[in-house]
Amino acid sequence: MKQIEDRIGRIKRDLDQLGPMRPGSISRQYRNPQERKTPFYQISYTHRMKSRTEYLRRENLKAVRVEVANFKRFRKLVDQWADAALTLSRLKTSLGFHSDES
Numbered sequence: 001m002k003q004i005e006d007r008i009g010r011i012k013r014d015l016d017q018l019g020p021m022r023p024g025s026i027s028r029q030y031r032n033p034q035e036r037k038t039p040f041y042q043i044s045y046t047h048r049m050k051s052r053t054e055y056l057r058r059e060n061l062k063a064v065r066v067e068v069a070n071f072k073r074f075r076k077l078v079d080q081w082a083d084a085a086l087t088l089s090r091l092k093t094s095l096g097f098h099s100d101e102s
Helices: 002-016 058-095
Strands: 025-032 037-047 050-056
Touching (some): 002 058, 025 058
Antiparallel strands (some): 025 037
Protein backbone atom coordinates (compact mmCIF):
# COMPACT_ATOMS: atom_id res chain seq x y z
CA MET A 1 0.00 0.00 0.00
CA LYS A 2 2.82 2.38 0.84
CA GLN A 3 4.29 2.06 -2.68
CA ILE A 4 0.95 2.88 -4.27
CA GLU A 5 0.40 5.85 -1.93
CA ASP A 6 3.91 7.09 -2.76
CA ARG A 7 3.14 6.73 -6.48
CA ILE A 8 -0.03 8.80 -6.06
CA GLY A 9 2.02 11.44 -4.21
CA ARG A 10 4.51 11.61 -7.09
CA ILE A 11 1.68 11.93 -9.61
CA LYS A 12 0.17 14.82 -7.60
CA ARG A 13 3.55 16.58 -7.52
CA ASP A 14 3.96 16.09 -11.28
CA LEU A 15 0.49 17.53 -11.86
CA ASP A 16 1.31 20.52 -9.67
CA GLN A 17 4.37 21.28 -11.83
CA LEU A 18 2.53 21.35 -15.15
CA GLY A 19 2.41 24.71 -16.82
CA PRO A 20 -0.23 26.19 -19.10
CA MET A 21 -2.15 23.63 -21.11
CA ARG A 22 -4.80 23.23 -23.74
CA PRO A 23 -6.32 20.28 -25.55
CA GLY A 24 -5.94 19.72 -29.24
CA SER A 25 -3.75 18.72 -32.08
CA ILE A 26 -1.77 21.02 -34.33
CA SER A 27 -1.66 20.55 -38.05
CA ARG A 28 -0.03 22.33 -40.97
CA GLN A 29 -2.35 23.21 -43.81
CA TYR A 30 -1.77 24.91 -47.14
CA ARG A 31 -3.65 27.72 -48.83
CA ASN A 32 -2.87 25.97 -52.10
CA PRO A 33 -2.71 22.25 -51.25
CA GLN A 34 -1.93 21.09 -54.80
CA GLU A 35 1.27 23.12 -54.93
CA ARG A 36 1.91 22.91 -51.16
CA LYS A 37 2.49 26.63 -51.02
CA THR A 38 1.65 29.16 -48.33
CA PRO A 39 1.54 26.94 -45.25
CA PHE A 40 -0.35 27.88 -42.11
CA TYR A 41 -1.04 26.14 -38.81
CA GLN A 42 -4.23 25.41 -36.98
CA ILE A 43 -5.25 23.70 -33.77
CA SER A 44 -8.30 21.47 -33.59
CA TYR A 45 -9.89 20.36 -30.34
CA THR A 46 -13.14 19.39 -28.69
CA HIS A 47 -14.20 21.10 -25.47
CA ARG A 48 -17.58 20.67 -23.78
CA MET A 49 -18.85 18.58 -26.65
CA LYS A 50 -18.04 21.29 -29.22
CA SER A 51 -15.44 20.79 -31.88
CA ARG A 52 -13.36 23.84 -32.74
CA THR A 53 -10.55 24.80 -35.04
CA GLU A 54 -8.45 27.93 -34.61
CA TYR A 55 -5.70 29.44 -36.70
CA LEU A 56 -2.29 29.75 -35.08
CA ARG A 57 0.17 32.50 -35.74
CA ARG A 58 3.62 31.21 -36.48
CA GLU A 59 5.07 33.21 -33.55
CA ASN A 60 2.67 31.41 -31.15
CA LEU A 61 3.28 27.93 -32.51
CA LYS A 62 6.04 26.94 -30.07
CA ALA A 63 4.07 28.06 -26.99
CA VAL A 64 0.92 26.28 -28.15
CA ARG A 65 2.89 23.09 -28.81
CA VAL A 66 4.11 23.21 -25.20
CA GLU A 67 0.53 23.75 -23.98
CA VAL A 68 -0.73 20.78 -26.02
CA ALA A 69 2.11 18.59 -24.71
CA ASN A 70 1.29 19.67 -21.14
CA PHE A 71 -2.35 18.72 -21.65
CA LYS A 72 -1.38 15.28 -22.97
CA ARG A 73 0.88 14.83 -19.94
CA PHE A 74 -1.99 15.95 -17.69
CA ARG A 75 -4.34 13.35 -19.17
CA LYS A 76 -1.71 10.62 -18.82
CA LEU A 77 -1.04 11.51 -15.19
CA VAL A 78 -4.75 11.59 -14.35
CA ASP A 79 -5.16 8.13 -15.88
CA GLN A 80 -2.19 6.86 -13.86
CA TRP A 81 -3.66 8.40 -10.69
CA ALA A 82 -7.03 6.75 -11.34
CA ASP A 83 -5.32 3.37 -11.93
CA ALA A 84 -3.29 3.67 -8.74
CA ALA A 85 -6.30 4.84 -6.72
CA LEU A 86 -8.36 1.92 -7.96
CA THR A 87 -5.58 -0.54 -7.12
CA LEU A 88 -5.23 1.00 -3.66
CA SER A 89 -8.96 0.87 -3.06
CA ARG A 90 -9.15 -2.77 -4.07
CA LEU A 91 -6.19 -3.59 -1.86
CA LYS A 92 -7.71 -1.81 1.14
CA THR A 93 -11.04 -3.52 0.57
CA SER A 94 -9.43 -6.96 0.37
CA LEU A 95 -7.50 -6.30 3.59
CA GLY A 96 -10.58 -5.06 5.43
CA PHE A 97 -9.63 -1.35 5.67
CA HIS A 98 -12.44 1.18 5.74
CA SER A 99 -12.60 3.67 2.88
CA ASP A 100 -12.63 6.68 5.26
CA GLU A 101 -9.19 5.92 6.74
CA SER A 102 -7.16 7.63 4.04
